[in-house]
Amino acid sequence: MSSLDALNRLAASLAKLPGVGRKSAERMAIALARDPTGVLAALTRALQEVGDTIRSCGRCGYMTPHDQDPCRLCTDSQRDDSVLCVVEDPSAIAALERAGEFRGRYHALMGKISPMNGEGVDGIRVQDLLERVGEGEVTEVILALDTDVESDATASFLAELLNERGVPVTRLAFGLPAGSGIGYSDPVTLARALKGRQQVI
Amino acid sequence: MSSLDALNRLAASLAKLPGVGRKSAERMAIALARDPTGVLAALTRALQEVGDTIRSCGRCGYMTPHDQDPCRLCTDSQRDDSVLCVVEDPSAIAALERAGEFRGRYHALMGKISPMNGEGVDGIRVQDLLERVGEGEVTEVILALDTDVESDATASFLAELLNERGVPVTRLAFGLPAGSGIGYSDPVTLARALKGRQQVI
Numbered sequence: 001m002s003s004l005d006a007l008n009r010l011a012a013s014l015a016k017l018p019g020v021g022r023k024s025a026e027r028m029a030i031a032l033a034r035d036p037t038g039v040l041a042a043l044t045r046a047l048q049e050v051g052d053t054i055r056s057c058g059r060c061g062y063m064t065p066h067d068q069d070p071c072r073l074c075t076d077s078q079r080d081d082s083v084l085c086v087v088e089d090p091s092a093i094a095a096l097e098r099a100g101e102f103r104g105r106y107h108a109l110m111g112k113i114s115p116m117n118g119e120g121v122d123g124i125r126v127q128d129l130l131e132r133v134g135e136g137e138v139t140e141v142i143l144a145l146d147t148d149v150e151s152d153a154t155a156s157f158l159a160e161l162l163n164e165r166g167v168p169v170t171r172l173a174f175g176l177p178a179g180s181g182i183g184y185s186d187p188v189t190l191a192r193a194l195k196g197r198q199q200v201i
Numbered sequence: 202m203s204s205l206d207a208l209n210r211l212a213a214s215l216a217k218l219p220g221v222g223r224k225s226a227e228r229m230a231i232a233l234a235r236d237p238t239g240v241l242a243a244l245t246r247a248l249q250e251v252g253d254t255i256r257s258c259g260r261c262g263y264m265t266p267h268d269q270d271p272c273r274l275c276t277d278s279q280r281d282d283s284v285l286c287v288v289e290d291p292s293a294i295a296a297l298e299r300a301g302e303f304r305g306r307y308h309a310l311m312g313k314i315s316p317m318n319g320e321g322v323d324g325i326r327v328q329d330l331l332e333r334v335g336e337g338e339v340t341e342v343i344l345a346l347d348t349d350v351e352s353d354a355t356a357s358f359l360a361e362l363l364n365e366r367g368v369p370v371t372r373l374a375f376g377l378p379a380g381s382g383i384g385y386s387d388p389v390t391l392a393r394a395l396k397g398r399q400q401v402i
Contacts, residue, residue: 101392144383173375173399177377181293182288187300188300192374192376196374197343197374199371
């Protein structure tokens with residue numbers, strides 16, 4: 001049953017996408033298999049096109065056209081070289097750019113330290129980060145990491161390395177997200193929001 | 202069709218509960234009506250019991266047994282009289298108590314300023330708040346309000362009133378909630394988290 005093997009492999013690939021579970025992946029795979037000249041063909045073309053034309057920026061790790069490396073964020077002369085924002089992956093750069101608040105440079109680690117999943121320091125772009133900081137222009141490193149346990153561990157590790165080199169390290173504020181209700185907030189978020197409370201006016 | 206009128210009124214009442222939409226309320230009402238001796242009778246009894254035995258604390262606004270006013274949070278001698286945490290409603294007090302970080306006193310406004318819904322300053326417990334602060338023991342007022350537009354307006358209004366009286370006012374930190382991913386965060390939350398970033402180590 002080689003045809004079903006292919007279907008299973010497609011489902012397994014789809015299930016690796018963020019937010020796609022095993023069941024959804026199976027449903028997607030079946031829908032794609034039922035219409036080989038429609039969505040499947042279009043998706044195949046789109047994937048090939050991305051593979052052929054888009055690459056990861058050698059400097060920050062963000063997505064960039066094949067013929068533009070470093071990317072436009074790394075080469076934009078309007079941006080501030082003295083502030084370096086460290087993220088886990090390119091999707092975080094996209095989110096921060098949508099927020100429109102940050103005008104410095106980025107560095108994507110391409111992962112985080114996660115001993116449970118066998119991912120150590122060697123799997124992420126720490127050496128590149130230290131080299132960039134070593135160039136001497138950076139006066140602040142902002143850690144814009146997620147807020148789970150592994151990201152916390154990664155943040156502590158990086159903060160120590162960077163502090164040894166005398167570079168001030170900040171981390172995004174913990175607290176209440178926009179549009180949230182106190183009554184529905186989880187205890188950890190509330191405790192952190194209380195600890196980080198700010199003077200008004 | 203008086204019986205259907207009653208059903209509609211029940212659904213309308215249920216739809217006023219937080220998180221219950223019109224459709225869910227209708228489904229709940231029908232389920233209750235189909236089983237008058239089961240859940241409906243139990244719910245009726247439970248509602249009556251709450252109405253008979255629970256009241257709002259005259260001081261902070263939290264829920265308390267009928268014969269215990271002020272409530273246990275207001276009378277607990279272990280708590281700190283100098284810090285007053287202002288919330289919108291009793292459910293926020295419950296959430297903050299679950300967080301376990303705060304050991305001062307509470308004051309529930311029982312609403313917020315919301316001109317669009319015809320709710321002004323008179324509808325919330327501002328006068329009571331000023332009287333409590335006027336007693337002279339409070340050295341910090343923490344505004345633990347939600348993070349929507351109306352709560353922001355309420356916070357600004359209260360901060361001004363309290364600053365005039367020389368009382369320092371803080372507000373819970375805005376930022377990333379626990380367990381959140383940067384790539385999935387909304388722009389407003391990210392912008393606020395960047396603005397409020399904190400030195401690490």
